[in-house]
Amino acid sequence: MITNIADLLNRLREAEIARIDAQGIKHTSTIGDMYEGLTSTILQRTLPKGADLRVVSGFAETASGAMSGQLDCMIVSGSGRKLPYTDAYVWKVKDVLAVIEVKKTLFSDQFATAYDQLRNLLELHWTDFSATHGDQIDIGPALQAYRLTTGLESPRHADAAKLPFHLEMLYRTLVVEQISPLRIIFGYRGFASEGSLREAFFDFIEAHSKQRGFGGSSLPSLIICGKISLVKLIGMPFTAPMDGERWLIYASSNQNPLYFLLEFIWTKLSHRFSMPEWFMSDLTLSQLSPVLSGKAVRKGDVSGWEYWTHSPDLSKKSDLPEPGYWEPVAVSEYGFYVFNLLCQREKLPRTEEFMGQTAEEKAEFQLLLDRRIIGFDGDQIVLLTNQAQCVFAPDGQAYVGENDTGRLTAWLRKRFFDNSR
Structure with missing residues (x-):
């Protein structure tokens, strides 16, 4: 608008x-x-x-x-x-x-x-x-x-x-x-x-x-x-x-x-x-x-x-x-696991378990860094968002995005519901 x-x-x-x-x-x-x-x-x-x-x-x-x-x-x-x-x-x-x-x-x-x-x-x-x-x-x-x-x-x-x-x-x-x-x-x-x-x-x-x-x-x-x-x-x-x-x-x-x-x-x-x-x-x-x-x-x-x-x-x-147009980050089971743990613990160590063990996981971790969903605080991994959320959409995919201003909600509405009638 x-x-x-x-x-x-x-x-x-x-x-x-x-x-x-x-x-x-x-x-x-x-x-x-x-x-x-x-x-x-x-x-x-x-x-x-x-x-x-x-x-x-x-x-x-x-x-x-x-x-x-x-x-x-x-x-x-x-x-x-x-x-x-x-x-x-x-x-x-x-x-x-x-x-x-x-x-x-x-x-x-x-x-x-x-x-x-x-x-x-x-x-x-x-x-x-x-x-x-x-x-x-x-x-x-x-x-x-x-x-x-x-x-x-x-x-x-x-x-x-x-x-x-x-x-x-x-x-x-x-x-x-x-x-x-x-x-x-x-x-x-x-x-x-x-x-x-x-x-x-x-x-x-x-x-x-x-x-x-x-x-x-x-x-x-x-x-x-x-x-x-x-x-x-x-x-x-x-x-x-x-x-x-x-x-x-x-x-x-x-x-x-x-x-x-x-x-x-x-x-x-x-x-x-x-x-x-x-x-x-x-x-x-x-x-x-x-x-x-x-x-x-x-x-x-x-x-x-x-x-x-x-x-x-x-x-x-x-x-x-x-x-x-803004879009959230589509995440795999690995990305959801890391995001969910950060929501619970606030910080995670910079270890292979959380930064990715396979090439695909490392690429996904880098994408979350690039999109500023996660970042670093010294030797710890942290969330950089004010109110990030993970949602499971009607297409079966998990998405992570900032929602403090309602952007994630607006994207879901536009992507999956506005044209469904």
């Missing part, structure tokens, strides 16, 4: 762009206001009815009174104050869930301006958060994102400094991503192709490689340019397994960008608000091509991030397959 909603919003976007262009306005500020207004309209339609949420423009403010620069669009909760004789608001930064910087045309200069705005907002948020919050906060989504990315059990927060440095910084980055506002650059036009946007992004990273404020946690959540997206893989919701010690930070797509916008916003909202059951159990999988990998490094007293770019693996949109 989320793809259907994204398609409807995309048709609205395209129709309203044509309407704006038809006005023939040449005044730059007025054009900017129209595109910001269109973005606000689209965002307002993404918000669940009944939630204490709205879309405003204006400024974010800390508890001590420090203020951001002017922000194009903010998704906010609670209450703010309206500035006299304007449509702008000042909102407490702790109540800002997402910030969207809007550009009619997104090229390198506009990207740099938007990046600075979002980076400054992030710094403002953390200044405020550090001053006003204690240690007691639920970071469950970040912990699960860490498991899905690394294939390892997440640490206790107090033990994060005991991790290898690259894993400690990944862990802290994911916590930052959960707690901070989403930071989105939304360009309506600009780079003509997915490849040209990727290359411009590489150039931007390279140009600032020796500067502060360009580490993994500072990079925007989502970058949209026309029909192209650069998607940050923070596990909330999009993720990819690590390649050795390298974290795949960004991937690109020419799939409908409003699909990614919806996924990011609704996932962020799900951390605070009740979301529709159909969203939490949606089976849609995105189409993504790797862009940028990174690893936090420390040499003596100096620390920073190393980045690696990926050569484009791009297809014309007409050549892309239909979006894929």
Whole structure:
């Protein structure tokens, strides 16, 4: 269903762009206001009815009174104050869930301006958060994102400094991503192709490689340019397994960008608000091509991030397959045995009995690792899921999958029951 909603919003976007262009306005500020207004309209339609949420423009403010620069669009909760004789608001930064910087045309200069705005907002948020919050906060989504990315059990927060440095910084980055506002650059036009946007992004990273404020946690959540997206893989919701010690930070797509916008916003909202059951159990999988990998490094007293770019693996949109759909893992008697024991004991030793004795069992164990059903905690095998279940389906096959949001239930309904009448 989320793809259907994204398609409807995309048709609205395209129709309203044509309407704006038809006005023939040449005044730059007025054009900017129209595109910001269109973005606000689209965002307002993404918000669940009944939630204490709205879309405003204006400024974010800390508890001590420090203020951001002017922000194009903010998704906010609670209450703010309206500035006299304007449509702008000042909102407490702790109540800002997402910030969207809007550009009619997104090229390198506009990207740099938007990046600075979002980076400054992030710094403002953390200044405020550090001053006003204690240690007691639920970071469950970040912990699960860490498991899905690394294939390892997440640490206790107090033990994060005991991790290898690259894993400690990944862990802290994911916590930052959960707690901070989403930071989105939304360009309506600009780079003509997915490849040209990727290359411009590489150039931007390279140009600032020796500067502060360009580490993994500072990079925007989502970058949209026309029909192209650069998607940050923070596990909330999009993720990819690590390649050795390298974290795949960004991937690109020419799939409908409003699909990614919806996924990011609704996932962020799900951390605070009740979301529709159909969203939490949606089976849609995105189409993504790797862009940028990174690893936090420390040499003596100096620390920073190393980045690696990926050569484009791009297809014309007409050549892309239909979006894929999530499926659980089909398991044999061996896989069921291991899963069932983990449910009972929580941990198992890394021995041949449980990691597989035959080639088929070893392959099945690796599949369960790859799908992040199981993983490792030191020398122990553990479950990485929040609420994994094993079911015996009408086809006689056993399936294992995460069901904390109802995905496994939704898959069973779609696969075996929706077409049975």
